[in-house]
Amino acid sequence: MSKGIPNPEKDFSGWYKQVVTRAELADYGPVKGTMVIRPYGFQLWENIKNIFDHMIKESGHTNAYFPLLIPKSFFAQEAKHIEGFAKECAVVTHTRLKADEEKGIIVDPESRLEEELIIRPTSETVVWSMYKKWIQSYRDLPILINQWVNVVRWEMRTRLFLRTTEFLWQEGHTAHATEEEAQKETLDILELYRQLAEDYLAIPVFTGLKTESEKFAGAEKTYCIEAMMRDKRALQAGTSHNLGQNFAKAFGVTFQTEHNQEEFVWATSWGVSTRLIGAVILAHGDKKGLRIPPRIAPVQVVIVPIIRDNDQRSDVQKYLEPIINGFAETGVRYHIDWTDNSPGFKFNEWEMKGVPLRMEVGPRDMAEGNVILARRDMDKKISFSCENVNEKIPTILEKIQQSLYAQALAFRNENIHTTNSYDELKQIINEGGFVRCGWDGLDKTETAVKEETKATIRCIPFDEQPKDLTCVYSGKPAKHEVIYAKAY
RNA sequence: CGGAGCGUGGCGCAGUCCGGUAGCGCACUGCAAUGGGGUUGCAGGGGUCGCAGGUUCAAAUCCUGUCGCUCCGACCA
Numbered sequence: 001m002s003k004g005i006p007n008p009e010k011d012f013s014g015w016y017k018q019v020v021t022r023a024e025l026a027d028y029g030p031v032k033g034t035m036v037i038r039p040y041g042f043q044l045w046e047n048i049k050n051i052f053d054h055m056i057k058e059s060g061h062t063n064a065y066f067p068l069l070i071p072k073s074f075f076a077q078e079a080k081h082i083e084g085f086a087k088e089c090a091v092v093t094h095t096r097l098k099a100d101e102e103k104g105i106i107v108d109p110e111s112r113l114e115e116e117l118i119i120r121p122t123s124e125t126v127v128w129s130m131y132k133k134w135i136q137s138y139r140d141l142p143i144l145i146n147q148w149v150n151v152v153r154w155e156m157r158t159r160l161f162l163r164t165t166e167f168l169w170q171e172g173h174t175a176h177a178t179e180e181e182a183q184k185e186t187l188d189i190l191e192l193y194r195q196l197a198e199d200y201l202a203i204p205v206f207t208g209l210k211t212e213s214e215k216f217a218g219a220e221k222t223y224c225i226e227a228m229m230r231d232k233r234a235l236q237a238g239t240s241h242n243l244g245q246n247f248a249k250a251f252g253v254t255f256q257t258e259h260n261q262e263e264f265v266w267a268t269s270w271g272v273s274t275r276l277i278g279a280v281i282l283a284h285g286d287k288k289g290l291r292i293p294p295r296i297a298p299v300q301v302v303i304v305p306i307i308r309d310n311d312q313r314s315d316v317q318k319y320l321e322p323i324i325n326g327f328a329e330t331g332v333r334y335h336i337d338w339t340d341n342s343p344g345f346k347f348n349e350w351e352m353k354g355v356p357l358r359m360e361v362g363p364r365d366m367a368e369g370n371v372i373l374a375r376r377d378m379d380k381k382i383s384f385s386c387e388n389v390n391e392k393i394p395t396i397l398e399k400i401q402q403s404l405y406a407q408a409l410a411f412r413n414e415n416i417h418t419t420n421s422y423d424e425l426k427q428i429i430n431e432g433g434f435v436r437c438g439w440d441g442l443d444k445t446e447t448a449v450k451e452e453t454k455a456t457i458r459c460i461p462f463d464e465q466p467k468d469l470t471c472v473y474s475g476k477p478a479k480h481e482v483i484y485a486k487a488y
Numbered sequence: 489c490g491g492a493g494c495g496u497g498g499c500g501c502a503g504u505c506c507g508g509u510a511g512c513g514c515a516c517u518g519c520a521a522u523g524g525g526g527u528u529g530c531a532g533g534g535g536u537c538g539c540a541g542g543u544u545c546a547a548a549u550c551c552u553g554u555c556g557c558u559c560c561g562a563c564c565a
Contacts, residue, residue: 013559021499032557087563122565156489156563163564216565224565236565273565306524344525351525362524372524381524488565 005352008287012231013159019281020160023290023353033158033165040353041277043298045168048276049148051200051296052170055192061144061172066126068149069117074125081246084217085121088154092117119152124218124243124269127173128251135175135265137256142185143175161278162235162488169273175265177255179244182266183221186242189270190223193238201276202293202405203227203283204412205237206483208459213446219269220244226458226483228412229282232432234458234485237279240270278488283408290354291376293404294397301327301334301393302355304346306362313338319366319386323359326390332397351376356400357393377403416483422472425484429455434485436461438469438478445473455484 005022006014020026025041028034037045053063069092075081096111120126127145134140152166172189176182190207197205205225215222219241227237248254248264255265284291294300305316320336327334335355337346343360350358360372360381371389374381377400384392416434419425425435430453439445439457449472450456460480469478 017558028557084564151565153564157559157561167565169565239565271565275565304524308523340523342523342525342527344523344527346526347524348526360524364524 005287005289008230008285015285016281017160019285019289019352025277025281025290026160028160031165033155035160035164035166037168037274040298044277044280044292044296045274047296047298048196048200049170052192052196052272053148055196056146056170056172056189059188059192061146061174063147064145065147065149066120066123066130068120070120070123070126072116072118074129075118081124081218081250085153089121090119090152090154092119120149121151121153122269122271123147123149123151123171124173124247124267125251128247128253128267131173131175131265132251132253135253135255138177138258141175141177141255141265142181144172144185145174146170146172159278161274161281163275167274169271171271172269174268175248175253176268177257177263177266179266182244182268183242186221186223186240186268186270189268190225190238190240193225193240193270193272196272197225197227197237197276197279198405200293200295201280201283202295202401202408203237203279204405204409206459206461208461208464208483210239210459211446211457211482213443214457216241216269218243218246220246224459226485227279227283228408228415228434228485229279229488230285230411231282232415232434232485234434234483234487235275235279235282236458236487237276238270238272241268243267243269282488284354284404288348289352291404292354292356294356294401297354297356298333299335299350299353299355300332300397301357301359302346302350303334303336303359303361304343304350305336305338306343306360312363315363315366316361319361323371323386323389327393330390330394332393347374356397359389375400377407420470420472425449425455425472426453429453429484429486432486434458434483435472436481436483437472438466439480439482440471440474440476441479442474445471449473449484453484455486457482458485458487459483 005018008015023040024038026038027036029036093113093116094107094111095113096108097105098108100106131143134143148170150166150168155163155165158164174185176185194205194207197203205227207225208223210222210224216239221242223240224236225238227235229235245264245266247267253265254262257263280292281290303320307313307316347358354376356376358374365371369386370383371386372381373384373396415432416436417428418436420437425437428435446457460482464481466478466481469481470476471478
């Protein structure tokens with residue numbers, strides 16, 4: 001076990017906090033609930049961001065930017081939507097500070113704004129206020145816009161990456177001429193989220209539909225990807241909403257069809273946030289610290305030279321030259337740790353930081369024409385000939401990627417259970433795990449289960465088989481098969 | 489906002505009950521050796537004890553007030 005970090009089996013949240021700060025992913029900001037994303041953490045975010053940005057551009061979306069400040073009046077226009085956010089909006093009321101002899105710097109009471117401004121908790125309202133200007137005819141549709149921005153939600157309880165007052169995300173906002181097209185967009189994006197999670201973050205996810213109580217306020221339907229963390233709790237890792245005509249109606253956004261009919265525009269919105277980093281930490285981390293999947297790792301290979309003096313140092317340097325040149329060609333992200341910490345210290349340090357592959361190079365290896373490789377996903381060191389290490393490494397990185405996914409999937413499979421007994425559900429939830437079972441489709445059932453067990457319906461999975469199922473709570477015929485779990 | 493706990497060098501803590509002018513581990517700086525799983529030795533630097541009052545000859549310690557943070561609940565991506 002790594003020195004100084006709590007055992008994740010015993011103190012998962014202590015482990016999480018330590019790992020995030022000690023691996024230098026992030027640090028606490030001065031304002032409660034805010035977070036500084038440090039360079040190592042930000043590189044991870046940039047890698048995730050670049051992958052998804054590429055995906056949406058491939059599928060015809062473009063980036064834009066909408067303002068941070070939103071007039072308060074915009075929120076009155078979509079009552080359902082604001083219900084969901086009213087309790088967590090930061091409001092700008094003044095525009096100036098001034099020096100006060102007694103109190104130091106104070107808010108200038110004379111600078112009070114006539115109309116207060118809301119710092120965006122999400123941007124549907126501003127976006128749709130603009131879409132009203134931009135959309136007249138079916139020829140203006142679809143609009144497929146995304147933005148990478150920060151948003152602020154005044155949360156009561158915060159945790160680095162998982163829930164912070166301010167966080168970074170992408171929010172897509174699309175406008176369509178038909179309901180079918182909007183629905184297709186919603187699901188297409190969800191599929192991209194699934195790919196992002198599974199193929200890049202190496203996290204298996206359930207895709208499905210949120211229940212009424214869990215859906216986004218203002219949406220017709222909310223779809224999600226849900227993942228299992230190593231403490232067997234669920235994490236919602238991304239959502240995609242079919243907004244129907246709700247926002248178009250709130251903002252009066254209509255268009256003329258090919259047949260010269262006036263109709264309201266159909267909308268979607270979808271987002272993934274820096275929470276994904278929390279997901280990576282919580283899904284893959286182990287007692288030594290982080291384990292970052294190679295495809296998103298800021299550093300894929302860390303090289304630890306084993307040297308005694310300057311002569312050996314330059315020997316290693318020369319020895320590494322062709323390897324490093326090879327990395328440049330294959331695009332492997334590497335780092336050589338020349339600090340004079342002891343090798344053992346470096347091993348632990350880089351394991352904590354989750355680097356997928358470590359290469360050790362010392363006198364013994366140079367004599368044999370080898371390097372030592374140690375994979376972060378397993379507890380083994382292997383000697384490799386220097387000759388073919390350049391071809392091998394991308395393959396090994398790919399194997400690590402697959403192995404992290406396989407481990408996460410195996411873990412999820414071990415900890416998901418099907419049952420039609422409520423007692424059993426309570427026991428499983430209590431011990432930790434997901435429960436797949438029938439649900440009668442009633443709000444009050446969901447609420448009752450939540451109150452009694454703290455578990456919520458994470459989603460109605462696309463592959464549900466409700467036939468012949470009964471509701472785990474009421475015993476009535478099931479309307480849906482659902483997944484219950486305690487969630488972050 | 490309810491319940492609990494904590495504020496003492498950068499981090500983690502002891503000291504507080506029973507007042508006497510601040511200490512430990514890690515980290516940091518320098519030198520030397522060491523170097524294949526958190527390496528030693530020696531020598532250093534750094535704290536108005538969260539803040540504001542009060543009691544006292546004397547306050548990290550006692551009293552009052554205040555601010556902040558963490559954890560558990562209600563809310564949430």
